[in-house]
Amino acid sequence: MAVSTNNVQLLGSNDVLSRLTALRSRQQVNYWAFYSSQLGGIVTDPSLMVIPFDDHMVHRGHGIFDTAGLVGGRIYDLEAHLDRFLLSAERSKLRLPGPREEIRDIIVKTAAVSGRRDGSIRYWLSSGPGSLELTPAAGAEPGFFVMVFGGLSYPDRWYTQGLKVMTTTYPIKAPLYAITKATNYLPNVLMQMEAKQSGFDNGVFIDAEGNIGESSNMNVAFVTSGGALVHPKFDHILAGCTSLRLLELAQTLIGQGMVTSIEVRDIGVPEARASREMLLLGSSIKVAPVVQWDAQAIGDGNPGPVFRALLRLLDDDMRTSDRLIAVPY
Numbered sequence: 001m002a003v004s005t006n007n008v009q010l011l012g013s014n015d016v017l018s019r020l021t022a023l024r025s026r027q028q029v030n031y032w033a034f035y036s037s038q039l040g041g042i043v044t045d046p047s048l049m050v051i052p053f054d055d056h057m058v059h060r061g062h063g064i065f066d067t068a069g070l071v072g073g074r075i076y077d078l079e080a081h082l083d084r085f086l087l088s089a090e091r092s093k094l095r096l097p098g099p100r101e102e103i104r105d106i107i108v109k110t111a112a113v114s115g116r117r118d119g120s121i122r123y124w125l126s127s128g129p130g131s132l133e134l135t136p137a138a139g140a141e142p143g144f145f146v147m148v149f150g151g152l153s154y155p156d157r158w159y160t161q162g163l164k165v166m167t168t169t170y171p172i173k174a175p176l177y178a179i180t181k182a183t184n185y186l187p188n189v190l191m192q193m194e195a196k197q198s199g200f201d202n203g204v205f206i207d208a209e210g211n212i213g214e215s216s217n218m219n220v221a222f223v224t225s226g227g228a229l230v231h232p233k234f235d236h237i238l239a240g241c242t243s244l245r246l247l248e249l250a251q252t253l254i255g256q257g258m259v260t261s262i263e264v265r266d267i268g269v270p271e272a273r274a275s276r277e278m279l280l281l282g283s284s285i286k287v288a289p290v291v292q293w294d295a296q297a298i299g300d301g302n303p304g305p306v307f308r309a310l311l312r313l314l315d316d317d318m319r320t321s322d323r324l325i326a327v328p329y
């Protein structure tokens with residue numbers, strides 16, 4: 001609804017509820033179940049999935065989040081995502097709402113209430129409501145929220161033909177903020193908007209030393225001209241759970257002669273541009289090939305064999321590994 005002085009009215013709680021329902025009916029959303037520690041329970045009606053405006057996460061960005069995949073009724077690699085969530089909480093000086101086991105339990109229960117077998121689970125921790133100050137309100141209770149939803153989807157073309165990325169004009173986050181999965185995604189948002197407006201699929205951050213950083217919500221890796229699988233160091237970018245797992249799984253590709261070595265190190269732009277393959281890695285995109293970076297083709301301009309091998313390794317792991325938690329529907 002556009003703002004207009006005609007719709008400035010004093011509303012009661014019934015008005016608010018009906019307007020929240022109307023708001024959701026105007027937009028198709030795939031939100032299936034939402035837990036809020038502030039409500040003390042789970043709701044499945046998207047119009048009730050709300051957070052108070054004065055929550056510190058809303059008005060100051062003082063919150064963290066993480067996202068794990070729901071695959072065939074099981075949650076993939078939740079422990080790795082929880083490790084990162086707890087690290088981000090510590091770095092952001094956020095108090096946990098309870099022990100790790102309880103947090104995990106609430107995530108699993110919310111997935112069960114959703115009834116869905118495939119999608120994504122995103123969860124947030126905030127320092128809570130109570131004031132509009134810079135520091136959290138006195139006595140604020142930490143807020144914990146879990147959303148089970150349809151997940152991000154990407155075009156098939158990205159996997160069959162590959163993506164085009166551009167070097168973003170936006171500065172990379174300072175290392176402390178890049179390694180913390182906080183709700184401050186302004187550079188990431190602006191980077192993706194800039195890329196789409198310029199006819200690309202996504203952007204890439206380069207750091208002040210001229211080394212490769214990461215993309216909007218995914219990591220970047222390369223197969224060098226010599227055949228090494230190379231990933232940027234995790235000291236100035238987010239430690240992607242997908243990247244960390246793939247760096248382990250990819251060891252089998254050395255034995256198969258598909259890559260010569262696996263290296264986590266700084267990668268300068270000239271070496272990266274001369275690579276055979278460029279890859280995007282992340283929980284939502286899984287593994288996707290980049291075939292064009294700025295005006296230049298990567299390798300022969302087609303998705304390469306290491307992309308296909310890594311995607312297969314990840315798909316298998318997501319179905320068969322011991323990193324799956326069965327959801328008790």
Ligand SMILES: Cc1ncc(COP(=O)(O)O)c(C=O)c1O
Nearest residue numbers: 217218219238240241242282283
């Ligand atoms: C900035 C950023 N880098 C990398 C990643 C990839 O991380 P993951 O593999 O855990 O999804 C994400 C996604 O969470 C991200 O937001």
